[in-house]
Amino acid sequence: MEFLYEYGLFFAKTITFVLAIIAIVAVIASSAIKQGTKKGELEITDLSEHFDDVEHEVMQHLLTKEQIKQKEKEEKKQAKETAKADKKSVKSGEVEQETRVFVLDFKGSIDAKEVFSLREEITAVLAVATPKDEVFVRLESGGGMVHGYGLASSQLDRIRQHNIPLTVSVDKVAASGGYMMACVANKIISAPFAIVGSIGVIAQVPNFNKLLKKNDIDYEQFTAGEFKRTVTMFGENTDKGREKFNEELEETHQLFKGFVSDHRPSLEIGKVATGEHWFGIKAKELGLVDDIQTSDDYLQLANKSNKVISIKYVVKKGLAEKFSKAASMSVDRIFSNLWQKNRIFPS
Template identity: 30%
Template sequence: MHKKIITGVVIAVLLFSLAVAMAFMGNGERTAQKTAAGEKIAIVHIEGTIMSSSPGGFGNPAVAAADQITRQLKEARENPDIKAVILKMNTGGGTVVGSDEIGREVERVRQSGKKVVVAMGEMAASGGYWISCKADKIVANPGTFTGSIGVIMQLTEMKDLFNKLGIEVKNIKTGAYKDMGSSNKELSPEEQEIFQSLVNDSYEDFVKVVAEGRKMDPVQVRKLADGRIYTGKQAKQLGLVDALGDFDTAVQITAELAGIKGEPELIDMTGEQLLWQQILGGLQGNTQLMPIPLEGLLLLPDKVAAPMNTNVE
């Protein structure tokens, strides 16, 4: 029994050592490739649901945390060796605040004289499109899902369910509207009007962002901004994106805009990874963990958003 345990431990140690060696070997190869490259383009990932900050904790779903993304953009903006930025995007949207914070930092990067190009993946909709409109150019795959220009706030009413279960909830409040949106009560017409005004206000901001970013008449934007999604091909025809292609297309366009001659060096701004991420990356032949696939958030009509966490979707 003891021999089997010892043998198992030895095998585990050997496998761990091999994985570490492969990870560092892979990192060494990529470092050598970087050294041989030319002028630098920063790659900033916007993947998952856009939020102002990450909820933290092991096992949480992947989010595009604005505090982390803006920090990466700031680093790229202040680094004199970096000539431009590519936003590699795969998101179905998220909160108004998170989208706006990232968009504002994108504006600062452009104001510093550096070009910003968006490379859309499977999805770059709603809040993702809000951010995209802040860039110099937008490149979409023909099959990308984008657009979804609109704002949604969903409230869950459970009053009838509570009654069936014999649950009674009492709200002790300081004002008439302090408990508006509570799941244990029906939404009054006045409360409905207040919530609608919040959504309308954010919608007007969205229309303005698209109109200014795409240099379109707000009237024309409103015709497209009914919440529907478009394929990359449709978006190109409507003037919502600039070019169709893949990530390499985005790199080529970015290099041309930034005046980079030759093959640019691509710098991933994600930063240092944890050891277990490097090990898994080495085994996959890539130091980056594979992104968690999106579930098509825009296509889920029953997605719930907290009243004070309005989503750009």
């Protein structure tokens, strides 16, 4: 009886806490929905300043006090000369704008939902960039849905249409839809062991029809149009439906190959559009990329003669959303604490 009493008390406490948390989460979630569409904001980071700070910090540890003083004098002198030259240029009306490298990051998911931020970032860049500038995209994606990556590729193509040089860097992977994006660039660089290519199309559909039949479960599907549904997960697939589905895959593959060929006409498309992927070194031999280099090396070198600026569009979470997430995570903790406090062992 004592065991049942303690167990019942523990169970009642647990249920009370869980219901209370669920109620709070529900209220907050409802409040978050009522807030409507969330707006993001641009985060602009001066990477040139970051590179300079790193260099300065390292030099502070390598040089003697006398050498540091001498270097600081030289830097002050250089800064004065630069300011004087800039002042003179302003007076004469011959101001030459410093060239800039705008850095964007795209780490793509299956549905390429990151294109929402990408379009905002590109719109911001196009508002200020000139053909003397450059856009540098650090791309990482194993591909995904055709329409999502098709839109992402079109966003990058906006840069090309404005005659602004576009460079794409692949440090880890740009396969399938990822390579569809990369091929839009004027130049593609890749790390030696980055995965590149996979110019192909794949679709996988599980079918549970035999399992349903075994358990005497009927599945009915109603469509208007012969090929409204070609293959299905629960119905019995037909040879005609499979054939039509394969035709659609082949048509998508032909569009993919045509897109890549248009942007990189020097490629032997029949050789590289087999669905295979290659490491960066082999990809360069095949013409899929132009140079073997990491994004870090490229940007550090670009910083010597350009202003390097990172632009990122971020949708900040509202207070209600943050609290909702925190409350949800707390449910497990509360349950765990209650169990540790009131744990019952059978005697």
